[in-house]
Amino acid sequence: xxxxxxxxxxxxxxxxxxxxxxxxxxxxxxxxxxxxxxxxxxxxxxxxxxxxxxxxxxxxxxxxxxxxxxxxxxxxxxxxxxxxxxxxxxxxxxxxxxxxxxxxxxxxxxxxxxxxxxxxxxxxxxxxxxxxxxx
Numbered sequence: 001x002x003x004x005x006x007x008x009x010x011x012x013x014x015x016x017x018x019x020x021x022x023x024x025x026x027x028x029x030x031x032x033x034x035x036x037x038x039x040x041x042x043x044x045x046x047x048x049x050x051x052x053x054x055x056x057x058x059x060x061x062x063x064x065x066x067x068x069x070x071x072x073x074x075x076x077x078x079x080x081x082x083x084x085x086x087x088x089x090x091x092x093x094x095x096x097x098x099x100x101x102x103x104x105x106x107x108x109x110x111x112x113x114x115x116x117x118x119x120x121x122x123x124x125x126x127x128x129x130x131x132x133x134x135x
Contacts (some may be wrong), residue, residue: 024052031125032065034072039131043085046091047131056087057131060111060124067123081114082107094134104129 036058046052060071060078071078085107086094093099108127115123 059127
């Protein structure tokens with residue numbers, strides 16, 4: 001009789017021990033961030049004779065942590081796209097909060113368009129400006 005209860009206890013404990021690992025598998029991929037380093041600095045169009053400068057630090061959110069090496073591999077392509085887009089912006093767009101948000105959304109769409117042919121799928125979930133300085 002003792003063997004019967006002992007077998008049930010061992011079975012129950014093995015099921016309880018395996019439960020957390022099954023929950024992690026069901027949770028699916030987790031978000032991860034990739035920081036473009038060093039910060040990106042470029043100039044933008046101003047209304048006067050002076051050049052305007054903008055410096056940004058960008059964190060790229062990917063839907064799956066396994067995609068971080070892909071983002072790192074394509075970092076030069078991403079940096080080029082960001083610098084090109086920032087350089088085309090007007091002073092009003094750079095300095096306004098609404099312009100900055102529109103710029104962020106445009107940048108996400110542009111990166112989707114650039115990386116889709118390279119990777120065959122959309123890997124960027126979102127993009128964050130973690131540093132945004134202009135002069």
